[in-house]
Amino acid sequence: MSKVSANSVVKIVVAEVSPVIRMGVVAAIKRVAGSSAILFEIASPGDLQTRIKSYQPDVLVINPLFAPGLDVAQLRANPDLDLADACIVALLSTPPSRLALAAYDNWLSIYDSENDIQSLLDALSKAEPAKADSDDDDEQLSAREKEVVRYVVKGLPNKEIADVMNISLFTVLTHRRNISRKLKIHSSIALAIYAISNKIATVDEVK
């Protein structure tokens, strides 16, 4: 991450019940990411929502078994948590099931080496240089940002948007932040109305 996101600090939240695993993951990410990431921990399922609201993470690394019945898609869709722009990574202690991980953007195993973690962070952050906080007063969206808007209102997760547009997840996140800043829009329905009324998407495309 330090290689590529020199102009932004990423908030990473690690949600894991086991203190050994949680602290280990936090320490490993810190070693790899250095000062380009701020790390927070969530130890208790009961604290999950309040802590997420408080931390507003860019990346949530969470054990799929962290809370009984944990539904990441619901978590992401919960308007109170403001996770729509965040990247959610599954923290695994067992071999992954593709089906179970469909709602996640990526995954990290507790057996991953530092190189693996570096690869994950690079995958998240290796970036075409997206303008993080442009001083540009022109609040019009760029062509790329409009493309992101179209995919967002179609309901594509960030990971799929990154794949379709052939850019990194962090670039998608940066585009989404810039879109929110420019349009002063912070809800998906408002973005849908913007997209529809500006002919970026059709009603049928909006999910």
Place this chain on the structure above:
Amino acid sequence: MIDLNCVLGCKSILNLHRTAFLCSKGVSPDTVPIISRWAESLDKSSTCVVCGYLMQIEQQLAHKLMWDKVPLLLVLDEPLPRFFPSVFLQAAADGLLAIVSTAVSPDQSLDRLVSARIRNAFMIDNSDDIVVGYLNPNGTIHSQLDGHDNVTILGQDGL
């Protein structure tokens, strides 16, 4: 003057003649058909109705206007909701819907009466004329309309 940066949706409808619809609480059932007939009499090619979305009568009117393809500026006294009925999306696609929120900030929750007064003031100040479904002589809207001569009152009877 409306800050266009704060308006979501089709901003061009704001160039039409803007008619605000206000209504005191306690509108009688007898007044509802009168409001409905007024809505049906609107010239949709030249009029944009400025309407809230808090009271049931406002919601019913907003849906009727969208259904009838009448341009609508929806004024919310709270932050934009996370979900709208799909009729809103179609109205936006048709270029007939704009939405603005008069909430002071997304995190600030004001007393309901205060936020309603702010919203009403916005509607009154940004409309060419004002139509009132029902005016309670002891209500907030009555005091806010004091001194305005561009007001039409549809129904006199309250509950």
